[in-house]
Amino acid sequence: MTDDLAHFGKVLVIAPHPDDEVLGCGGTMARLADSGQDVHVAIVTKGYEPAFSASLVDQVRDELSAAHTILGVKQCHFLDLPAAALDTLPGSQINAAIGQLVSDLMPDTLFIPFVGDVHRDHQLVFTAALVASRPRAQDVPRRILAYETLSETNWAAPGITEAFLPNVYLDISATIERKIEAFAAFKSQVKPFPDERSLQTLRALATVRGSTIFRAAAEGFMLIRQII
Template identity: 65%
Template sequence: MSIVDRMQRVLVIAPHPDDEILGVGGTMARLAAAGRDVEVAIVTRGAPPRFSAADVARVAAEAATAHALVGVRRTHWLDFPAAALDQVPHADLNAAIGALVADVAPDTLFVPFIGDVHLDHQLVFNAAMVAARPRDGNCPQRVLAYETLSETNWYAPGITPTFAPNVHIGIADQLETKLAAFAAFASQVQAFPAERSPEALRALAMLRGATVGHAAAEAFMLIREVG
Protein backbone atom coordinates (compact mmCIF):
# COMPACT_ATOMS: atom_id res chain seq x y z
CA MET A 1 0.00 0.00 0.00
CA SER A 2 1.47 3.35 -1.06
CA ILE A 3 1.51 6.43 1.13
CA VAL A 4 -1.27 7.89 -1.03
CA ASP A 5 -3.48 4.88 -0.28
CA ARG A 6 -3.07 5.56 3.42
CA MET A 7 -4.32 9.15 3.10
CA GLN A 8 -8.03 9.31 3.82
CA ARG A 9 -8.62 12.68 5.51
CA VAL A 10 -6.21 15.40 4.50
CA LEU A 11 -5.60 18.95 5.68
CA VAL A 12 -3.32 21.27 3.73
CA ILE A 13 -2.16 24.32 5.67
CA ALA A 14 -1.21 27.28 3.46
CA PRO A 15 0.27 30.53 4.77
CA HIS A 16 -1.26 32.45 1.83
CA PRO A 17 -3.78 31.66 -0.91
CA ASP A 18 -2.09 29.85 -3.85
CA ASP A 19 0.65 28.22 -1.71
CA GLU A 20 -1.57 25.14 -1.42
CA ILE A 21 -1.99 24.84 -5.20
CA LEU A 22 1.68 25.45 -5.93
CA GLY A 23 2.80 22.80 -3.47
CA VAL A 24 0.01 20.25 -3.23
CA GLY A 25 -2.43 21.02 -6.05
CA GLY A 26 -1.85 17.83 -8.01
CA THR A 27 -1.90 15.60 -4.95
CA MET A 28 -5.12 17.21 -3.71
CA ALA A 29 -6.73 16.60 -7.11
CA ARG A 30 -5.57 12.96 -7.09
CA LEU A 31 -6.88 12.36 -3.59
CA ALA A 32 -10.20 14.09 -4.24
CA ALA A 33 -10.73 12.08 -7.43
CA ALA A 34 -10.22 8.93 -5.37
CA GLY A 35 -12.96 10.00 -2.97
CA ARG A 36 -10.72 11.19 -0.14
CA ASP A 37 -11.63 14.11 2.10
CA VAL A 38 -9.42 17.12 1.28
CA GLU A 39 -9.59 20.38 3.23
CA VAL A 40 -7.45 23.51 3.06
CA ALA A 41 -6.64 26.08 5.71
CA ILE A 42 -5.43 29.48 4.52
CA VAL A 43 -3.80 31.09 7.52
CA THR A 44 -3.63 34.73 6.40
CA ARG A 45 -5.75 37.23 4.52
CA GLY A 46 -4.61 40.54 3.09
CA ALA A 47 -5.89 43.76 4.63
CA PRO A 48 -5.61 47.50 3.91
CA PRO A 49 -3.43 49.46 3.64
CA ARG A 50 -0.95 46.85 2.41
CA PHE A 51 -3.63 45.16 0.30
CA SER A 52 -6.70 46.88 -1.12
CA ALA A 53 -10.15 45.56 -0.27
CA ALA A 54 -10.75 44.88 -3.97
CA ASP A 55 -7.57 42.82 -4.26
CA VAL A 56 -8.40 40.84 -1.12
CA ALA A 57 -11.87 40.00 -2.46
CA ARG A 58 -10.40 39.04 -5.82
CA VAL A 59 -7.90 36.62 -4.32
CA ALA A 60 -10.60 35.02 -2.16
CA ALA A 61 -12.73 34.45 -5.26
CA GLU A 62 -9.72 33.04 -7.11
CA ALA A 63 -9.08 30.62 -4.25
CA ALA A 64 -12.68 29.43 -4.34
CA THR A 65 -12.40 28.68 -8.07
CA ALA A 66 -9.02 26.94 -7.69
CA HIS A 67 -10.23 24.81 -4.80
CA ALA A 68 -13.32 23.72 -6.72
CA LEU A 69 -11.11 22.63 -9.61
CA VAL A 70 -8.96 20.32 -7.46
CA GLY A 71 -11.86 19.03 -5.37
CA VAL A 72 -11.33 20.68 -1.99
CA ARG A 73 -14.30 19.87 0.24
CA ARG A 74 -13.93 22.77 2.65
CA THR A 75 -11.74 25.87 2.89
CA HIS A 76 -10.93 27.45 6.25
CA TRP A 77 -9.78 31.08 6.42
CA LEU A 78 -8.01 31.87 9.69
CA ASP A 79 -7.71 35.57 8.77
CA PHE A 80 -4.38 36.40 10.36
CA PRO A 81 -2.61 39.39 8.74
CA ALA A 82 -0.70 38.50 5.58
CA ALA A 83 3.02 39.24 5.60
CA ALA A 84 2.75 40.15 9.28
CA LEU A 85 2.58 36.89 11.22
CA ASP A 86 5.67 37.96 13.13
CA GLN A 87 3.43 40.56 14.80
CA VAL A 88 0.95 37.92 15.99
CA PRO A 89 1.52 36.37 19.44
CA HIS A 90 2.80 32.84 18.94
CA ALA A 91 0.23 31.53 21.40
CA ASP A 92 -2.62 32.94 19.28
CA LEU A 93 -1.32 31.38 16.06
CA ASN A 94 -0.65 28.07 17.81
CA ALA A 95 -4.13 28.05 19.34
CA ALA A 96 -5.90 28.78 16.05
CA ILE A 97 -4.07 26.12 14.07
CA GLY A 98 -4.32 23.69 16.98
CA ALA A 99 -8.09 24.15 17.19
CA LEU A 100 -8.43 23.65 13.43
CA VAL A 101 -6.38 20.45 13.42
CA ALA A 102 -8.43 19.13 16.34
CA ASP A 103 -11.66 19.97 14.52
CA VAL A 104 -10.70 18.49 11.14
CA ALA A 105 -8.86 15.52 12.70
CA PRO A 106 -6.81 14.75 9.59
CA ASP A 107 -4.78 11.60 9.24
CA THR A 108 -2.45 13.52 6.92
CA LEU A 109 -1.18 17.06 7.36
CA PHE A 110 0.64 19.02 4.64
CA VAL A 111 2.62 22.03 5.88
CA PRO A 112 4.95 24.63 4.33
CA PHE A 113 8.67 23.99 4.56
CA ILE A 114 10.56 25.45 7.54
CA GLY A 115 13.37 26.68 5.27
CA ASP A 116 11.15 28.84 3.03
CA VAL A 117 12.43 32.38 2.68
CA HIS A 118 9.06 33.91 3.67
CA LEU A 119 8.82 34.32 7.44
CA ASP A 120 5.07 33.63 7.37
CA HIS A 121 5.87 30.15 6.04
CA GLN A 122 8.33 29.46 8.81
CA LEU A 123 5.92 30.57 11.52
CA VAL A 124 3.07 28.50 10.07
CA PHE A 125 5.33 25.44 9.96
CA ASN A 126 6.21 25.87 13.62
CA ALA A 127 2.60 26.35 14.69
CA ALA A 128 1.47 23.35 12.63
CA MET A 129 4.10 21.15 14.26
CA VAL A 130 2.83 22.23 17.68
CA ALA A 131 -0.67 21.24 16.62
CA ALA A 132 0.54 17.90 15.26
CA ARG A 133 2.37 16.78 18.40
CA PRO A 134 1.71 13.07 18.96
CA ARG A 135 0.36 13.48 22.44
CA ASP A 136 -2.72 11.32 21.98
CA GLY A 137 -4.34 9.02 19.47
CA ASN A 138 -5.96 11.90 17.60
CA CYS A 139 -2.79 13.40 16.16
CA PRO A 140 -2.15 13.27 12.39
CA GLN A 141 -0.56 9.98 11.46
CA ARG A 142 1.75 11.68 8.99
CA VAL A 143 3.09 15.17 8.42
CA LEU A 144 4.65 16.21 5.11
CA ALA A 145 6.28 19.49 4.12
CA TYR A 146 5.69 20.77 0.59
CA GLU A 147 7.71 23.07 -1.62
CA THR A 148 6.52 26.45 -2.89
CA LEU A 149 8.11 27.97 -5.97
CA SER A 150 9.64 31.41 -5.19
CA GLU A 151 9.85 30.54 -1.49
CA THR A 152 11.39 27.09 -0.92
CA ASN A 153 14.01 27.41 -3.65
CA TRP A 154 15.40 30.63 -2.15
CA TYR A 155 16.77 29.02 1.01
CA ALA A 156 20.46 29.65 1.80
CA PRO A 157 22.32 26.33 1.32
CA GLY A 158 24.40 25.39 4.32
CA ILE A 159 22.78 28.05 6.47
CA THR A 160 19.05 27.36 6.44
CA PRO A 161 17.39 23.92 6.25
CA THR A 162 17.55 22.30 2.82
CA PHE A 163 14.46 20.91 1.10
CA ALA A 164 15.51 17.31 0.42
CA PRO A 165 12.38 15.43 -0.69
CA ASN A 166 11.95 11.82 0.30
CA VAL A 167 8.36 11.36 -0.88
CA HIS A 168 7.25 11.76 -4.50
CA ILE A 169 3.58 11.53 -5.48
CA GLY A 170 2.81 11.01 -9.13
CA ILE A 171 0.43 13.57 -10.64
CA ALA A 172 0.71 12.88 -14.37
CA ASP A 173 -3.07 12.56 -14.65
CA GLN A 174 -3.63 15.66 -12.51
CA LEU A 175 -0.99 18.03 -13.86
CA GLU A 176 -3.34 19.90 -16.19
CA THR A 177 -5.85 20.25 -13.37
CA LYS A 178 -3.14 21.68 -11.13
CA LEU A 179 -2.11 24.16 -13.80
CA ALA A 180 -5.72 25.18 -14.36
CA ALA A 181 -6.15 25.73 -10.62
CA PHE A 182 -3.02 27.85 -10.56
CA ALA A 183 -4.28 29.82 -13.57
CA ALA A 184 -7.42 30.58 -11.54
CA PHE A 185 -5.15 32.75 -9.37
CA ALA A 186 -4.90 35.22 -12.24
CA SER A 187 -3.67 37.97 -9.92
CA GLN A 188 -0.67 35.83 -8.97
CA VAL A 189 0.31 34.31 -12.32
CA GLN A 190 3.43 35.80 -13.90
CA ALA A 191 5.05 35.45 -17.31
CA PHE A 192 7.91 32.98 -17.74
CA PRO A 193 10.75 32.98 -16.75
CA ALA A 194 9.19 34.17 -13.49
CA GLU A 195 8.92 31.30 -11.03
CA ARG A 196 5.19 31.72 -10.53
CA SER A 197 4.43 30.93 -14.14
CA PRO A 198 2.66 27.90 -15.64
CA GLU A 199 5.85 26.96 -17.49
CA ALA A 200 7.94 26.91 -14.31
CA LEU A 201 5.30 24.96 -12.42
CA ARG A 202 5.09 22.39 -15.22
CA ALA A 203 8.88 22.12 -15.40
CA LEU A 204 9.14 21.49 -11.66
CA ALA A 205 6.49 18.77 -11.83
CA MET A 206 8.28 17.13 -14.74
CA LEU A 207 11.63 17.31 -12.94
CA ARG A 208 10.24 15.86 -9.73
CA GLY A 209 8.55 13.15 -11.73
CA ALA A 210 11.62 12.28 -13.77
CA THR A 211 13.64 11.62 -10.62
CA VAL A 212 11.32 8.69 -9.82
CA GLY A 213 10.31 7.54 -13.29
CA HIS A 214 7.03 9.43 -13.55
CA ALA A 215 5.90 11.93 -16.14
CA ALA A 216 5.04 14.40 -13.35
CA ALA A 217 5.12 14.44 -9.57
CA GLU A 218 5.02 16.61 -6.49
CA ALA A 219 7.81 16.23 -3.94
CA PHE A 220 7.58 16.35 -0.17
CA MET A 221 9.65 15.86 2.95
CA LEU A 222 8.10 13.35 5.31
CA ILE A 223 8.47 14.92 8.72
CA ARG A 224 6.87 12.11 10.68
CA GLU A 225 4.68 9.04 10.17
CA VAL A 226 3.14 7.15 13.04
CA GLY A 227 2.19 3.55 12.25
Protein backbone atom coordinates in the same frame (compact mmCIF):
# COMPACT_ATOMS: atom_id res chain seq x y z
CA MET B 1 -0.17 5.06 -11.07
CA THR B 2 -2.15 3.50 -8.26
CA ASP B 3 -5.26 5.33 -7.10
CA ASP B 4 -5.23 3.60 -3.72
CA LEU B 5 -4.60 6.55 -1.42
CA ALA B 6 -7.06 5.48 1.26
CA HIS B 7 -4.28 5.36 3.84
CA PHE B 8 -4.04 9.17 3.65
CA GLY B 9 -7.47 9.39 5.28
CA LYS B 10 -8.84 12.88 5.90
CA VAL B 11 -6.37 15.45 4.56
CA LEU B 12 -5.68 19.00 5.71
CA VAL B 13 -3.42 21.22 3.62
CA ILE B 14 -2.23 24.22 5.62
CA ALA B 15 -1.30 27.21 3.44
CA PRO B 16 0.12 30.47 4.76
CA HIS B 17 -1.43 32.38 1.82
CA PRO B 18 -3.88 31.64 -0.99
CA ASP B 19 -2.16 29.73 -3.84
CA ASP B 20 0.59 28.18 -1.68
CA GLU B 21 -1.48 25.00 -1.46
CA VAL B 22 -1.87 24.82 -5.25
CA LEU B 23 1.80 25.49 -5.92
CA GLY B 24 2.94 22.98 -3.32
CA CYS B 25 0.54 20.09 -3.70
CA GLY B 26 -2.24 20.93 -6.14
CA GLY B 27 -1.70 17.77 -8.16
CA THR B 28 -1.71 15.63 -5.04
CA MET B 29 -4.87 17.35 -3.78
CA ALA B 30 -6.64 16.52 -7.05
CA ARG B 31 -5.42 12.93 -6.94
CA LEU B 32 -6.58 12.51 -3.35
CA ALA B 33 -9.98 14.00 -4.14
CA ASP B 34 -10.31 11.68 -7.14
CA SER B 35 -9.58 8.68 -4.90
CA GLY B 36 -12.40 9.64 -2.53
CA GLN B 37 -10.45 11.34 0.26
CA ASP B 38 -11.81 14.46 1.95
CA VAL B 39 -9.37 17.29 1.21
CA HIS B 40 -9.57 20.34 3.46
CA VAL B 41 -7.50 23.49 3.08
CA ALA B 42 -6.66 26.06 5.75
CA ILE B 43 -5.65 29.53 4.57
CA VAL B 44 -3.87 30.99 7.57
CA THR B 45 -3.61 34.65 6.61
CA LYS B 46 -5.64 37.42 5.04
CA GLY B 47 -4.42 40.67 3.53
CA TYR B 48 -5.47 43.82 5.37
CA GLU B 49 -5.34 47.46 4.34
CA PRO B 50 -3.23 49.47 3.82
CA ALA B 51 -0.77 46.76 2.77
CA PHE B 52 -3.42 44.94 0.70
CA SER B 53 -6.46 46.52 -0.89
CA ALA B 54 -9.86 45.10 -0.08
CA SER B 55 -10.58 44.66 -3.79
CA LEU B 56 -7.46 42.54 -4.26
CA VAL B 57 -8.31 40.39 -1.25
CA ASP B 58 -11.80 39.79 -2.65
CA GLN B 59 -10.37 38.95 -6.06
CA VAL B 60 -7.89 36.45 -4.64
CA ARG B 61 -10.63 34.71 -2.64
CA ASP B 62 -12.72 34.39 -5.80
CA GLU B 63 -9.69 32.95 -7.60
CA LEU B 64 -9.12 30.57 -4.69
CA SER B 65 -12.70 29.30 -4.91
CA ALA B 66 -12.32 28.61 -8.62
CA ALA B 67 -9.00 26.80 -8.09
CA HIS B 68 -10.41 24.63 -5.31
CA THR B 69 -13.39 23.64 -7.45
CA ILE B 70 -10.97 22.44 -10.12
CA LEU B 71 -9.02 20.37 -7.59
CA GLY B 72 -12.02 18.93 -5.75
CA VAL B 73 -11.40 20.52 -2.34
CA LYS B 74 -14.14 19.61 0.13
CA GLN B 75 -13.88 22.73 2.30
CA CYS B 76 -11.62 25.74 2.79
CA HIS B 77 -11.12 27.22 6.26
CA PHE B 78 -10.00 30.83 6.68
CA LEU B 79 -8.08 31.73 9.84
CA ASP B 80 -7.70 35.41 8.82
CA LEU B 81 -4.44 36.18 10.62
CA PRO B 82 -2.55 39.15 9.10
CA ALA B 83 -0.62 38.34 5.92
CA ALA B 84 3.10 39.11 5.84
CA ALA B 85 2.81 40.03 9.52
CA LEU B 86 2.59 36.77 11.45
CA ASP B 87 5.83 37.71 13.17
CA THR B 88 4.01 40.62 14.82
CA LEU B 89 1.69 38.22 16.67
CA PRO B 90 2.41 36.22 19.83
CA GLY B 91 3.33 32.68 18.89
CA SER B 92 0.56 31.45 21.15
CA GLN B 93 -2.05 33.16 18.95
CA ILE B 94 -0.83 31.43 15.78
CA ASN B 95 -0.54 28.11 17.60
CA ALA B 96 -4.07 28.45 18.99
CA ALA B 97 -5.65 29.24 15.62
CA ILE B 98 -4.06 26.31 13.83
CA GLY B 99 -4.35 24.05 16.85
CA GLN B 100 -8.09 24.62 17.13
CA LEU B 101 -8.65 23.73 13.48
CA VAL B 102 -6.55 20.57 13.73
CA SER B 103 -8.44 19.61 16.88
CA ASP B 104 -11.81 20.23 15.22
CA LEU B 105 -11.05 18.42 11.95
CA MET B 106 -8.85 15.62 13.32
CA PRO B 107 -7.07 15.06 9.98
CA ASP B 108 -5.14 11.88 9.35
CA THR B 109 -2.64 13.61 7.05
CA LEU B 110 -1.21 17.12 7.15
CA PHE B 111 0.54 18.93 4.31
CA ILE B 112 2.42 21.98 5.59
CA PRO B 113 4.87 24.56 4.21
CA PHE B 114 8.59 23.95 4.59
CA VAL B 115 10.44 25.45 7.55
CA GLY B 116 13.28 26.66 5.32
CA ASP B 117 11.08 28.86 3.11
CA VAL B 118 12.36 32.41 2.84
CA HIS B 119 8.96 33.88 3.83
CA ARG B 120 8.67 34.25 7.59
CA ASP B 121 4.94 33.47 7.46
CA HIS B 122 5.77 30.02 6.07
CA GLN B 123 8.29 29.32 8.82
CA LEU B 124 5.85 30.27 11.56
CA VAL B 125 3.03 28.21 10.06
CA PHE B 126 5.32 25.18 9.88
CA THR B 127 6.17 25.50 13.56
CA ALA B 128 2.57 26.11 14.62
CA ALA B 129 1.42 23.07 12.63
CA LEU B 130 3.91 20.89 14.48
CA VAL B 131 2.76 22.30 17.79
CA ALA B 132 -0.84 21.54 16.81
CA SER B 133 0.00 17.95 15.89
CA ARG B 134 2.14 16.97 18.86
CA PRO B 135 1.54 13.24 19.51
CA ARG B 136 -0.21 13.50 22.85
CA ALA B 137 -3.33 11.55 21.94
CA GLN B 138 -4.46 8.70 19.70
CA ASP B 139 -6.19 10.95 17.19
CA VAL B 140 -3.25 13.17 16.15
CA PRO B 141 -2.31 13.35 12.46
CA ARG B 142 -0.59 10.11 11.50
CA ARG B 143 1.35 11.63 8.64
CA ILE B 144 2.94 15.07 8.19
CA LEU B 145 4.50 16.11 4.89
CA ALA B 146 6.17 19.43 4.03
CA TYR B 147 5.68 20.75 0.50
CA GLU B 148 7.77 23.11 -1.61
CA THR B 149 6.51 26.47 -2.81
CA LEU B 150 8.06 28.08 -5.88
CA SER B 151 9.69 31.44 -5.06
CA GLU B 152 9.72 30.66 -1.34
CA THR B 153 11.33 27.26 -0.77
CA ASN B 154 14.19 27.70 -3.23
CA TRP B 155 14.98 31.34 -2.49
CA ALA B 156 16.57 30.64 0.87
CA ALA B 157 20.26 29.74 1.22
CA PRO B 158 20.71 25.94 1.06
CA GLY B 159 23.76 24.88 3.01
CA ILE B 160 23.26 27.81 5.34
CA THR B 161 19.53 27.56 5.97
CA GLU B 162 17.46 24.37 5.89
CA ALA B 163 17.42 22.77 2.45
CA PHE B 164 14.36 21.13 0.90
CA LEU B 165 15.44 17.56 0.11
CA PRO B 166 12.37 15.57 -0.92
CA ASN B 167 12.17 11.98 0.26
CA VAL B 168 8.54 11.33 -0.72
CA TYR B 169 7.24 11.66 -4.27
CA LEU B 170 3.62 11.51 -5.39
CA ASP B 171 2.90 10.75 -9.02
CA ILE B 172 0.67 13.47 -10.47
CA SER B 173 0.89 12.42 -14.11
CA ALA B 174 -2.89 12.15 -14.26
CA THR B 175 -3.57 15.45 -12.47
CA ILE B 176 -0.79 17.82 -13.58
CA GLU B 177 -3.12 19.55 -16.06
CA ARG B 178 -5.61 20.28 -13.29
CA LYS B 179 -2.84 21.67 -11.12
CA ILE B 180 -1.82 24.00 -13.94
CA GLU B 181 -5.45 24.97 -14.54
CA ALA B 182 -5.96 25.64 -10.82
CA PHE B 183 -2.94 27.92 -10.61
CA ALA B 184 -4.00 29.66 -13.82
CA ALA B 185 -7.21 30.55 -11.97
CA PHE B 186 -5.09 32.82 -9.76
CA LYS B 187 -4.91 35.49 -12.43
CA SER B 188 -3.65 38.05 -9.91
CA GLN B 189 -0.72 35.82 -8.97
CA VAL B 190 0.43 34.18 -12.21
CA LYS B 191 3.51 35.83 -13.73
CA PRO B 192 4.95 35.59 -17.26
CA PHE B 193 7.85 33.20 -17.82
CA PRO B 194 10.69 33.15 -16.80
CA ASP B 195 9.29 34.29 -13.45
CA GLU B 196 9.09 31.33 -11.10
CA ARG B 197 5.38 31.86 -10.56
CA SER B 198 4.66 31.13 -14.19
CA LEU B 199 2.73 28.18 -15.56
CA GLN B 200 5.79 27.03 -17.49
CA THR B 201 7.97 26.92 -14.39
CA LEU B 202 5.33 25.11 -12.38
CA ARG B 203 5.13 22.46 -15.08
CA ALA B 204 8.92 22.29 -15.31
CA LEU B 205 9.25 21.55 -11.59
CA ALA B 206 6.66 18.79 -11.86
CA THR B 207 8.61 17.34 -14.78
CA VAL B 208 11.87 17.36 -12.84
CA ARG B 209 10.30 15.77 -9.77
CA GLY B 210 8.61 13.22 -12.00
CA SER B 211 11.81 12.31 -13.84
CA THR B 212 13.43 11.64 -10.47
CA ILE B 213 11.07 8.68 -10.06
CA PHE B 214 10.63 7.86 -13.78
CA ARG B 215 7.20 9.42 -14.03
CA ALA B 216 5.84 12.14 -16.30
CA ALA B 217 5.06 14.47 -13.39
CA ALA B 218 5.32 14.39 -9.60
CA GLU B 219 5.34 16.52 -6.48
CA GLY B 220 8.13 16.18 -3.94
CA PHE B 221 7.67 16.30 -0.17
CA MET B 222 9.71 15.93 2.97
CA LEU B 223 8.28 13.43 5.43
CA ILE B 224 8.25 15.03 8.86
CA ARG B 225 6.56 12.24 10.78
CA GLN B 226 4.58 9.09 10.10
CA ILE B 227 2.83 6.88 12.63
CA ILE B 228 2.13 3.37 11.37
